[in-house]
Amino acid sequence: MGKVWCGIVLVFSKLGLSSNTVHLKFSEFAKYCGYPSRRFDKNLRRQIGESLERIQSQSLTFRRKGADKAVHTGMLLKASYDGDEDRVELMADESLRDLYRLDYQVLVSIKVLSKLPRAEVAQCLYLYLLALPENPIPVSFTRLRERLRLESCTKEANRKIKTGLKKLESIGFLSGSFMTKNGEQYYCIDKRFKKLCNTSDASPFMND
Known part of the structure; x- marks a missing residue:
């Protein structure tokens, strides 16, 4: 699941500048996740599909100090893989932009240090x-x-x-x-x- 989350962060850093929803081919998304093309098979498609489901199911709750109201959201609002079209759709909550930005900088830092x-x-x-x-x-x-x-x-x-x-x-x-x-x-x-x-x-x- 970690590789897929990294792929999601990288996708939005490059393709999500004007919208919080992106559509791309499975092969493109798999590359963002760091998988080599030789692994683009049925097993990887199933694996990535399951990881997307798990990530979408991860919920987050925000509550201001002293406030009665709480905001409930998810790491992704929508994550789907269409096997017929062989495409991935991702929709993120714009209120989580700081989370994505922070994780993106972590990935860049790891890349530089390597x-x-x-x-x-x-x-x-x-x-x-x-x-x-x-x-x-x-x-x-x-x-x-x-x-x-x-x-x-x-x-x-x-x-x-x-x-x-x-x-x-x-x-x-x-x-x-x-x-x-x-x-x-x-x-x-x-x-x-x-x-x-x-x-x-x-x-x-x-x-x-």
Whole structure:
């Protein structure tokens, strides 16, 4: 069921920008779920169909603190697989956009971290820089050394930071430039590509 939920989140991140309902071929949806084409058989169709049923049956309840009213909804309002048409239909509750957005960012983070094997400094830099607000001021290497708790000498720590930042640039997450002011090194962030591509970050169900 986990793979299918990941597929749902990715589908809405790419196809659900103008509507909370999407229709797509089974083969497309299976790819979003991470299944190889060689597995597109009857068993997989049954498996995915059952997973969609289970996900749709998962209910959520929201209640404001001190309020008598409660809102009941589901992780999906509708999830169906049409065997005759070999198509999948998904309908999400727009009030859950934050849930989808959060899970999407988790998936993106996992994707980025998987591109940084055995690069601990780069991984830590990624998680730190990702959390910075839009248009951050230049980040000093002193601040980064403290954040990463690098205990080696300043020169060696700065070298590790610079190598880590260049690694993030090489995988397409970051663009920026290095500068020195009053003997202190800084990194000036130009842009963060949260999808590892030169496109703006899209959130499920949202155009803003």
